Amino acid sequence: xxxxxxxxxxxxxxxxxxxxxxxxxxxxxxxxxxxxxxxxxxxxxxxxxxxxxxxxxxxxxxxxxxxxxxxxxxxxxxxxxxxxxxxxxxxxxxxxxxxxxxxxxxxxxxxxxxx
Amino acid sequence: xxxxxxxxxxxxxxxxxxxxxxxxxxxxxxxxxxxxxxxxxxxxxxxxxxxxxxxxxxxxxxxxxxxxxxxxxxxxxxxxxxxxxxxxxxxxxxxxxxxxxxxxxxxxxxxxxxxxxxxxxxxxxxxxxxxxxxxxxxxxxxxxxxxxxxxxxxxxxxxxxx
Amino acid sequence: xxxxxxxxxxxxxxxxxxxxxxxxxxxxxxxxxxxxxxxxxxxxxxxxxxxxxxxxxxxxxxxxxxxxxxxxxxxxxxxxxxxxxxxxxxxxxxxxxxxxxxxxxxxxxxxxxxxxxxxxxxxxxxxxxxxxxxxxxxxxxxxxxxxxxxxxxxxxxxxxxxxxxxxxxxxxx
Numbered sequence: 115x116x117x118x119x120x121x122x123x124x125x126x127x128x129x130x131x132x133x134x135x136x137x138x139x140x141x142x143x144x145x146x147x148x149x150x151x152x153x154x155x156x157x158x159x160x161x162x163x164x165x166x167x168x169x170x171x172x173x174x175x176x177x178x179x180x181x182x183x184x185x186x187x188x189x190x191x192x193x194x195x196x197x198x199x200x201x202x203x204x205x206x207x208x209x210x211x212x213x214x215x216x217x218x219x220x221x222x223x224x225x226x227x228x229x
Numbered sequence: 230x231x232x233x234x235x236x237x238x239x240x241x242x243x244x245x246x247x248x249x250x251x252x253x254x255x256x257x258x259x260x261x262x263x264x265x266x267x268x269x270x271x272x273x274x275x276x277x278x279x280x281x282x283x284x285x286x287x288x289x290x291x292x293x294x295x296x297x298x299x300x301x302x303x304x305x306x307x308x309x310x311x312x313x314x315x316x317x318x319x320x321x322x323x324x325x326x327x328x329x330x331x332x333x334x335x336x337x338x339x340x341x342x343x344x345x346x347x348x349x350x351x352x353x354x355x356x357x358x359x360x361x362x363x364x365x366x367x368x369x370x371x372x373x374x375x376x377x378x379x380x381x382x383x384x385x386x387x388x389x390x391x
Numbered sequence: 392x393x394x395x396x397x398x399x400x401x402x403x404x405x406x407x408x409x410x411x412x413x414x415x416x417x418x419x420x421x422x423x424x425x426x427x428x429x430x431x432x433x434x435x436x437x438x439x440x441x442x443x444x445x446x447x448x449x450x451x452x453x454x455x456x457x458x459x460x461x462x463x464x465x466x467x468x469x470x471x472x473x474x475x476x477x478x479x480x481x482x483x484x485x486x487x488x489x490x491x492x493x494x495x496x497x498x499x500x501x502x503x504x505x506x507x508x509x510x511x512x513x514x515x516x517x518x519x520x521x522x523x524x525x526x527x528x529x530x531x532x533x534x535x536x537x538x539x540x541x542x543x544x545x546x547x548x549x550x551x552x553x554x555x556x557x558x559x560x561x562x563x564x
Binding site: 125149156166191 | 394397398401402404405408409411412417420421424427428431434435438439440441442443446447450453454457458461479482483485486489490493494497500503504505506507508510511512514515516518519525526527528531532536539540543546547550551553554555557558
Binding site: 262266267268269270271274275278279282285289309313316317320331333337338339342343347348349350351354355361365366368369370372373374 | 441442444445446449450452453456457460461519520521522523524525526528529530532533534537538540541544547548551554555558
């Protein structure tokens, strides 16, 4: 059920990409999809009543290994978040170029001016 | 138009004073996050972004002249390349010492666990990634914020603000 | 308790995303996105991922600064959504079909809270002795799976170089 909520968030982002005309709104839709995918991967690795995957001096290693959450999805998402910011910056740069060429963020007007 | 004036001269006196007090603490906190990445939450990515945020804070509060004094664009590019190349160099050193790429060749003993030097090469990787992320994010923000689209005659033109 | 909190915050996230997409004013859309990102960071904290929560908070602040500083002051006039009925309805139908099919696919996954992968156990039990790092996430990204991080650094470098190159005033000879 909690996965379906996450999927709903993804679909909201997809709706922004499909149906919006403003380029900035399309970027916002992309960011929302990014959030949804990251959250989904972290949700998969959760263990009920688990603890964070960071050892302490007083902990027993074997007991820790049986009660901690999965570190693999966290390691993957950690890099994915930083890449998301770089990709957002790249898209904003493309948008600035488009605005310089056409003077608007409206994609239907950009399409009309092309031909 | 008010916006234009704010960029060249920075923000108000209150913001500048608070920024003067706070910027050093944020920088030290970023360094702490980077160096203790193998013992507590954090690491090269989080610490690097915090360090980049320090420079962005200075740029927003004081204008770009002051931040260019601390980090010119050439130095930013140099630091980014230094981070990437030192990351690769440590990986090659593992290949040279023990025959495996990315080998953790500094030995770790049980006595050194939970201390700063416990991670072997992990500490060096963390510092390299932090340098790279810091310089890269600062450079891209700098380039994005100095470009302006203005109306020249009847054509739009992109200019770099001087 | 944790699950109820996560449900509540995810409901707020969906609401905030819809507000961000439907709002007429661009500035309020960007602020709504910021709220969504901070709620996501709280969810990461509840899911026992403090590393991710720290990164998400800082990245969210930078995303907000970039979006506000670069785009908002540029386009003041509002772009209305005068959409024709037929393409919009077609889009909505496709989105609903996508949602139903994906929900069917998700039903076959292991239940929430039980899907820990097999590779997690050796990482967790041997991580401290192999790498000497108490934070297992750091030992995974910088020792066991350092190739991932190398590829990630390459992608980051390429994206930043691309942004800087696109914004250069004229092409170099």
